[in-house]
Each structure stands twice: as structure tokens, then as C-alpha cells.
Amino acid sequence: MRWLVANGWCSNFKLSPKIFPDSGRGLMAREPIKAGDTIVKIPSKLLITVSTVSSSGIGHLFDCGQIFSTQQVLAAYLVWEKHLGRGSFWDSYISLLPSSFNSPLFCSEDQLIGFPLFIRNKVNEMKTKLDFLFEDLLIVLSSKVCYHCNRKYSDFYTKNDFMWAWFIVNSRAVYISPSHNNDHTIKLCDDNSLALAPYLDMLNHSDDAKVQAYLLEQDGTYCLRTLVGYRKYEEVFIHYGSHSNLKLYLEYGFVLPENKNDVVSLDFSELLSAISSVFRFNAECSSYKYKMLKSHDMLKNLYLNADGFSWNVKVVIYVLLCPSTVELKSLYRKIFSDGFSPAEVDNIILVGKHLASVKSEEMLGYLRDIESLCSSEPNNESLQLCLDLLNHLSGVLNKCMTVLENSSVI
Numbered sequence: 001m002r003w004l005v006a007n008g009w010c011s012n013f014k015l016s017p018k019i020f021p022d023s024g025r026g027l028m029a030r031e032p033i034k035a036g037d038t039i040v041k042i043p044s045k046l047l048i049t050v051s052t053v054s055s056s057g058i059g060h061l062f063d064c065g066q067i068f069s070t071q072q073v074l075a076a077y078l079v080w081e082k083h084l085g086r087g088s089f090w091d092s093y094i095s096l097l098p099s100s101f102n103s104p105l106f107c108s109e110d111q112l113i114g115f116p117l118f119i120r121n122k123v124n125e126m127k128t129k130l131d132f133l134f135e136d137l138l139i140v141l142s143s144k145v146c147y148h149c150n151r152k153y154s155d156f157y158t159k160n161d162f163m164w165a166w167f168i169v170n171s172r173a174v175y176i177s178p179s180h181n182n183d184h185t186i187k188l189c190d191d192n193s194l195a196l197a198p199y200l201d202m203l204n205h206s207d208d209a210k211v212q213a214y215l216l217e218q219d220g221t222y223c224l225r226t227l228v229g230y231r232k233y234e235e236v237f238i239h240y241g242s243h244s245n246l247k248l249y250l251e252y253g254f255v256l257p258e259n260k261n262d263v264v265s266l267d268f269s270e271l272l273s274a275i276s277s278v279f280r281f282n283a284e285c286s287s288y289k290y291k292m293l294k295s296h297d298m299l300k301n302l303y304l305n306a307d308g309f310s311w312n313v314k315v316v317i318y319v320l321l322c323p324s325t326v327e328l329k330s331l332y333r334k335i336f337s338d339g340f341s342p343a344e345v346d347n348i349i350l351v352g353k354h355l356a357s358v359k360s361e362e363m364l365g366y367l368r369d370i371e372s373l374c375s376s377e378p379n380n381e382s383l384q385l386c387l388d389l390l391n392h393l394s395g396v397l398n399k400c401m402t403v404l405e406n407s408s409v410i
């Protein structure tokens with residue numbers, strides 16, 4: 001905070017840093033805060049944006065005709081500033097950033113083998129993306145020498161440092177309007193809507209938080225207003241987005257005790273085999289039905305949740321149960337205007353109940369596996385979070401089954 005003040009930050013004394021038992025390091029209300037109050041203001045000089053990188057000592061490296069993502073540029077910049085140590089303008093900020101994370105992205109391959117496939121697949125997707133971004137960066141950096149230490153960039157741009165920096169940006173960057181953020185020469189493949197905002201990024205996430213960010217026209221100061229009030233000594237939160245616990249676990253390294261965004265995803269093939277089991281025939285999807293479902297994005301967002309199942313699950317089950325003699329236009333009419341008859345709803349619910357019980361059994365199996373891993377590694381926080389996540393999802397499936405047992409129309 002002394003460093004922030006020395007660089008033009010004016011504290012409004014509404015917040016102060018504190019370690020909270022449930023959410024860890026965060027910001028506490030030092031006085032009652034009203035809905036509508038501006039809680040933090042960060043001068044533009046203290047924001048790390050693509051413009052900051054462009055005008056920095058490594059800005060010229062990105063003027064090479066290659067296209068980068070905003071997150072890749074900000075991560076590359078953090079690695080470079082970190083290697084400057086005390087010589088970096090951002091040293092006070094960087095030295096307070098977390099050095100390890102509880103996301104499964106940072107678990108070893110040996111640990112990951114014990115994780116449920118639906119988590120492992122997501123981790124592998126993230127790793128593949130990160131590998132690509134890192135290799136892509138090395139193409140630009142490999143032959144160049146850092147003016148500060150005369151070492152080749154590739155000597156200190158390690159994969160681990162890049163992963164650390166990428167995750168810092170992933171879990172801490174705030175949204176900034178691209179129109180206020182275009183003062184640079186770096187070619188980007190995305191919207192350029194990310195900024196790191198020291199101090200502001202100490203705020204933890206809550207589903208109940210509501211905030212509004214705005215920039216002061218005169219000097220580009222980044223301001224954050226809360227739309228809910230807080231009592232003195234309460235933790236003040238922001239809202240990172242309507243994320244499920246799976247997403248929070250993967251991308252931020254924590255889970256919420258209650259999360260209304262939690263869903264259990266389903267594959268199309270799981271719907272087919274549920275229909276086969278319930279109605280005792282070998283369910284197949286003819287190509288005209290498949291094309292129709294795909295072209296209307298009905299094969300996405302297939303999930304169960306605490307309220308039952310998604311609209312797309314309902315439609316896919318209905319379409320798969322329809323005899324292949326039914327014409328496409330009557331399928332459309334049924335789905336998009338007429339609605340389903342009570343008998344059709346009953347059949348859909350029968351399949352839904354079967355899916356919920358199959359997924360519930362599957363989740364209990366995952367829970368047993370992770371519980372035994374946790375007992376052999378009791379201090380592994382990521383494993384503990386995985387256990388919490390699976391317990392939440394198991395709870396979601398129980399609620400789902402209760403809703404389906406008690407309803408004939410969802």
C-alpha cells in the first residue's frame with residue numbers, strides 16, 4: 001500500500017487487507033459500506049495492460065508480425081518483470097502475488113491419474129492450450145537477448161514461470177473496455193479487455209456480490225462500485241462471473257460451499273444409452289435427427305442440475321424417442337411451438353431419472369477414489385478441493401433426483 005501511495009494512489013480507507021478463515025486473503029470493510037459506494041480506485045499508471053507491455057523494455061519483441069492473445073502478452077510481461085526482481089517497478093506487487101495455486105492444473109501427472117475423467121479432460125485441454133501459447137512465445141523470444149541481464153530470454157522463460165504468470169492473469173485480471181485500452185502496437189487475436197489491477201485484485205469472489213466498474217474520463221482511473229452493502233469488518237467481495245464450481249476449481253483454484261451454477265454435464269452418448277436401458281431397445285440417432293439437433297445447437301449444454309435437467313436434454317430425449325417416420329417439420333413444431341404432451345413428458349422424465357441415478361453412482365465412485373487419495377496425501381489442498389467439488393456435485397444429483405421423483409413437468 002505504501003508503494004501504491006508513492007505512485008499516486010489515494011486510499012479511501014474503506015477497505016483493508018485481512019486473512020479470512022473461509023476465503024483466505026481478501027479485503028475487509030473498515031466501516032459500513034453502502035450499496036452504490038465506490039470501493040476502490042486504481043490510477044491508470046498502476047494498471048498492467050497491453051499498452052503497459054507495448055511501451056516497456058520488451059514491447060519491441062511483440063512488434064514482429066506475429067499475433068498474440070492479451071493473456072499471453074500480459075503473462076509474458078509478468079515473467080519478465082519478475083526476473084528483474086528489485087529492479088522492477090512492479091516488484092512490490094509481484095512479490096505479494098501467490099506462488100502456488102490449488103487448481104488441478106498444477107497437480108502432477110501421477111496425482112491426476114486418480115482424478116475423475118471429466119476433470120482430467122478439462123485439465124488436459126488447459127495444458128494443451130498453455131503448451132501452445134508458451135511454444136508460440138518462445139518462437140519470438142528464443143534467439144533474443146535481454147538487455148537487462150544479457151541472458152537469452154529462453155534461459156529464464158521456463159514453462160513453469162509462464163504457467164505461473166498465465167494463471168495469475170487468469171485468476172486476477174479484471175475487464176477493461178478495449179476502447180480505453182488501445183494505445184499500443186501489438187497485434188492481438190482477441191478483444192484486449194484485460195488488465196491487472198494491483199490491490200483491487202485482492203478482492204475475493206462471492207455469488208452474492210454485485211459490482212460495477214467504470215473508468216474516470218479525465219485520467220483513466222479504474223473505479224469499482226459495489227451494488228450491495230457491507231457491515232463494518234465484513235469481507236467485501238466482487239463477482240468473477242456466474243461460474244460453476246468446476247470452473248472455479250480449474251480456473252481459480254477454489255470452490256464455493258453453495259453454488260447455484262453447478263451442473264453435471266452429459267454426453268450425447270449417455271443420453272442414447274439411458275434411452276436404450278429405460279425402453280429396452282437399441283436407441284440410435286438417424287442422420288437427419290442428428291443434423292437437426294446439431295444445427296440448432298441442441299447437442300451443447302446437456303446437463304443435470306438441482307432443478308432437473310437442461311432444456312436441450314429434454315429436446316434431445318424427445319427427438320431420440322420419436323419414430324424415424326416423424327417428419328422434420330412436425331419435430332420443429334413440437335419443440336418450438338406446441339410443447340410436449342403429458343405422456344411425452346413422462347417418458348422424458350423416466351430417462352432423466354435414469355440418467356440422474358447413473359451419474360449419482362458414477363459420482364459416488366469418484367468420491368471413493370478421491371477420498372482414498374486424500375487419506376494418503378492429507379495436506380494436498382487441491383485434492384481436498386476436488387473432494388469438496390465431488391461432494392457438491394453429488395448433492396446436486398440428489399436434489400435433481402428428488403425434483404424428478406416429484407414432478408411430471410419441469
Ligand SMILES: C[S@@+](CC[C@H](N)C(=O)[O-])C[C@H]1O[C@@H](n2cnc3c(N)ncnc32)[C@H](O)[C@@H]1O
Pocket residue numbers: 022023024025026098171172201202203204205206251252253254255
Ligand atoms: C483475484 S484473487 C483474490 C485475492 C486472493 N485471495 C489473494 O490472496 O491474492 C483470486 C484468487 O483468490 C482466491 N479466492 C477468490 N475468491 C475466493 C473464495 N470465495 N473462496 C476461496 N478462495 C477465493 C482464489 O485462490 C483465486 O484464484
